[in-house]
């Protein structure tokens with residue numbers, strides 16, 4: 001039994017989606033292989049699967065042989081076709097392990113203050129987790145395990161293989177105990193579970209057993225097999241996969257220690273605020289260390305996507321990794337200062353550096369705490385007009401963070417994810433329930449849902465996209481929706497149904513012509529008439545447009561006569577005004593919303609809105625830029641929508657700004 005498909009899993013079969021795919025495969029009795037190009041590997045080995053390097057949009061086949069072959073192929077194909085497999089609990093499989101978000105956050109944006117060098121000199125590594133640390137050095141340099149390369153006699157081979165198998169079982173039990181303990185955070189648990197899978201993976205096991213069969217002692221065999229597999233990971237042209245080499249080496253070390261009856265030095269005695277310094281540290285060791293006490297992590301190995309970096313970022317611990325040989329300068333050091341924004345490490349900082357770090361660390365902690373006071377602030381202009389500080393969201397899972405931050409409604413709900421995460425187009429019922437839940441979550445504020453904004457560069461199941469030379473200038477957003485009314489009408493009907501909650505608003509993306517609005521209105525009227533005829537409860541919603549094309553700016557006066565509000569999408573507006581692709585790093589300096597040309601476009605749209613007496617807000621990234629906010633307020637914007645993390649700082653800035661202006 002064999003079937004092919006195109007992989008839709010976001011970012012392909014990386015660590016966690018791969019681990020869950022393997023767990024799903026292992027649930028079937030049949031032998032199951034995944035085939036990519038000429039290569040076929042067992043679908044029951046995470047390591048082999050990861051080494052196959054299956055990426056999003058790759059074509060692969062699933063081949064199964066056994067009693068439940070049909071079920072296995074069906075389930076695995078369904079998994080591969082679901083963009084959120086491995087991310088969502090229960091997506092395409094019945095998961096048994098808690099799993100942290102699949103995509104580890106990128107290292108935090110370097111802010112202007114933190115990026116100024118905090119001290120001259122020092123050594124540099126990879127800025128892997130933002131923040132500043134200053135504290136005593138806790139050097140953790142466990143002894144290296146050197147392979148004895150002992151040659152076994154023929155009758156020693158079978159017992160040695162058993163010794164190896166027993167060591168794996170003991171290590172798994174140890175990892176299981178650790179996973180079952182209360183001390184570990186859910187997110188770290190997922191990482192440790194992935195390491196445990198590597199420990200029991202067929203790839204490492206088979207290679208090690210083959211080496212023992214060849215007469216090598218177990219410890220040397222594990223080291224040889226794991227080094228080979230680690231090298232294979234490093235050869236992959238992918239930083240995330242290459243970081244798995246470190247996981248492989250770290251788990252091999254644990255197997256060797258188990259074989260030798262030894263334990264790595266524990267990190268339990270780390271003093272408060274200490275900087276943990278190591279040549280390399282296993283993610284498992286770090287996960288079970290007293291993380292609350294850590295002031296920072298510095299390692300010779302590792303990069304921004306290694307598990308150590310992920311754990312550090314999750315716990316807000318500053319980290320500088322990949323220092324190489326330079327890490328040895330810290331072996332005997334007493335104190336270190338680290339800057340996780342820039343990757344700088346100062347060994348034995350002098351009094352001036354220490355004072356500067358102390359001041360900045362204290363200021364950052366105080367600022368974060370103090371910002372909480374702004375959660376419920378309602379910024380108002382002197383004339384009483386409220387400035388809405390709203391949230392940009394992509395799914396219902398993000399609602400809680402927005403509420404906790406004090407979001408005054410939703411300025412942009414991107415509906416794309418709803419369409420991308422399913423194998424089929426989402427049903428009207430499912431969409432109606434999602435939009436209604438969103439509206440109910442912010443009963444006292446407007447909730448703006450944007451209709452589907454999908455382009456040729458992001459396929460969704462159920463829509464054939466043409467090959468396009470310039471997808472950003474192509475069949476996307478409202479253009480596609482008006483051509484595919486079968487899809488658009490389902491969304492509009494769902495929105496009309498959710499509009500029984502009076503706070504729902506709807507916004508159209510990529511508008512460049514008033515006709516697009518008029519045609520949408522005709523469809524809305526059609527949908528409303530259909531729903532009434534069917535006896536389905538529905539309401540009405542204010543209709544707005546995004547201002548994100550130059551045509552919308554120049555045609556803003558005409559558009560303003562057709563709609564109830566504007567929301568400026570500076571992400572696209574900047575790329576179209578500046579003719580600088582928002583995804584192309586070589587034109588990044590031109591792609592700046594602060595450019596006078598972009599600001600002039602924003603002002604022109606704002607003027608058109610005010611002349612027509614309609615509301616204007618902004619939901620592009622620039623809405624949270626503290627350097628531009630005063631200008632946007634001066635231009636007359638009354639709503640700024642942003643990621644929940646920026647809300648409190650923006651509320652603070654606005655309340656100070658508006659107070660001074662009053």
Ligand code: PEP
Pocket residue numbers: 412414453548568569570571572573619620621
């Ligand atoms: C924008 O273009 O500014 C915007 C908010 O939309 P998106 O980033 O989803 O294209």
Ligand code: MG
Pocket residue numbers: 509548569571572
């Ligand atoms: Mg846009």
